[in-house]
Amino acid sequence: MKNSLLIPNKFKVIGWVIFLVFCILGFFCLTKEFRIPGFQIYSLKNINENSPINFADYNLTNEFAILGITIGLLMIIFSKERIDDEYIAVLRLKSLQWAVLVSYVILLAINFCFYGLSFLMILVYNIWTIPIVFLAKFNYSLQRLKKERFSDEK
Numbered sequence: 001m002k003n004s005l006l007i008p009n010k011f012k013v014i015g016w017v018i019f020l021v022f023c024i025l026g027f028f029c030l031t032k033e034f035r036i037p038g039f040q041i042y043s044l045k046n047i048n049e050n051s052p053i054n055f056a057d058y059n060l061t062n063e064f065a066i067l068g069i070t071i072g073l074l075m076i077i078f079s080k081e082r083i084d085d086e087y088i089a090v091l092r093l094k095s096l097q098w099a100v101l102v103s104y105v106i107l108l109a110i111n112f113c114f115y116g117l118s119f120l121m122i123l124v125y126n127i128w129t130i131p132i133v134f135l136a137k138f139n140y141s142l143q144r145l146k147k148e149r150f151s152d153e154k
Helices: 011-031 061-077 086-113 116-126 129-153
Strands: none
Touching: 011 061, 061 129, 086 116, 086 129
């Protein structure tokens, strides 16, 4: 079975590097308020002077970190395995179903636990719940499969 959405296996390592680098950038953005110089948005003048949103001095470092983390995760989860057969495709599908279910359970739980701006911040982080849970479940399933195959060969 040929899946045209999967990219070659070599992109998995590239995805991990991108993911880790941008996770570090995101961590420093959140904890140390790190900003990359030159990523400023400058506008001539706001249309409405009383607007609560002022883009005159806004840095895009946070958005850059979110972009890098997302691209890295997508490269990891959409990379083929070295041996990609029908059973691996079934494991992929089951892991994706499991990840969507867990993501929505978390979403429903945070709906009743957080309010206001903290709820919105958690929703931003929730965009990575599905790829991270998928990655954990899929790799766990692959490890179990390898262990079962190894034990059957003995």
